[in-house]
Amino acid sequence: MEQLNTNNKTILGITAHPDDHVCYAGTILKLQKQGYSYVEVVLSDAEESGMIKDGERVVAVEKSEQLNIRWNHEFALARKLLDIKEVHRMKLPNLGIEYSKESVMSLMEIVRRVRPEIALIHHPEDYMSDHIQASYLSLEALKVSSYSFRLDLGKNHRTPRVYYFEGVSPIDADVLVDITEEFSQKIEVLEVYGSQFGDRAHQLIDGTTAYRGYPRRVKHAEAFEIPKNYPQWEIGEMYD
Ligand SMILES: [Zn+2]
Numbered sequence: 001m002e003q004l005n006t007n008n009k010t011i012l013g014i015t016a017h018p019d020d021h022v023c024y025a026g027t028i029l030k031l032q033k034q035g036y037s038y039v040e041v042v043l044s045d046a047e048e049s050g051m052i053k054d055g056e057r058v059v060a061v062e063k064s065e066q067l068n069i070r071w072n073h074e075f076a077l078a079r080k081l082l083d084i085k086e087v088h089r090m091k092l093p094n095l096g097i098e099y100s101k102e103s104v105m106s107l108m109e110i111v112r113r114v115r116p117e118i119a120l121i122h123h124p125e126d127y128m129s130d131h132i133q134a135s136y137l138s139l140e141a142l143k144v145s146s147y148s149f150r151l152d153l154g155k156n157h158r159t160p161r162v163y164y165f166e167g168v169s170p171i172d173a174d175v176l177v178d179i180t181e182e183f184s185q186k187i188e189v190l191e192v193y194g195s196q197f198g199d200r201a202h203q204l205i206d207g208t209t210a211y212r213g214y215p216r217r218v219k220h221a222e223a224f225e226i227p228k229n230y231p232q233w234e235i236g237e238m239y240d
Pocket residue numbers: 016017019020131
């Protein structure tokens with residue numbers, strides 16, 4: 001067995017939409033203090049979503065304006081706040097993300113190149129189809145990345161730690177990360193997405209982090225779940 005290269009302390013986040021990283025932003029900011037760097041794959045451009053402008057919901061959203069605001073303003077700012085080293089936009093249709101072999105292979109190629117130690121992915125029991133499909137796609141790509149096949153698409157790599165992150169729907173929490181120190185920065189990232197979130201988003205973020213913080217005996221925590229069909233291989237020191 002090859003020992004994990006501890007210099008490659010990389011976290012890979014795989015999300016359906018450009019604002020989904022708010023869910024686990026506190027954990028990214030915390031791990032960066034421990035020397036981790038963060039890379040993100042965004043499966044869709046979210047070209048079809050609704051928009052809030054000057055406090056009001058826009059009735060008919062113009063796609064090019066939407067894309068400009070979401071990527072060139074909001075995501076660009078969030079990228080700075082979260083210090084995202086690399087961003088891969090897969091440009092799958094939003095509201096139309098579907099599991100496909102082709103997308104699994106494209107994602108696998110990225111996983112094998114980035115070679116993360118930790119991957120954060122959507123939970124399959126979510127309220128939204130894009131998130132559910134993203135979860136299936138991500139987990140399968142992470143699994144097949146470790147297989148000794150299609151080595152023309154990169155040397156195989158098993159990501160030692162994969163976690164589902166918590167969105168709107170409560171998950172079966174296996175890991176609670178204390179993000180009390182990072183909480184105000186998480187809120188800054190949330191507030192970048194002014195076209196998407198109104199005040200109600202604060203209710204969600206304040207509520208879930210406070211609820212998850214209670215059993216952790218801290219003010220704010222983020223919850224993660226270990227996929228049942230992607231067990232961690234070791235206790236203690238991890239190997240590649
Ligand atoms: Zn989303």
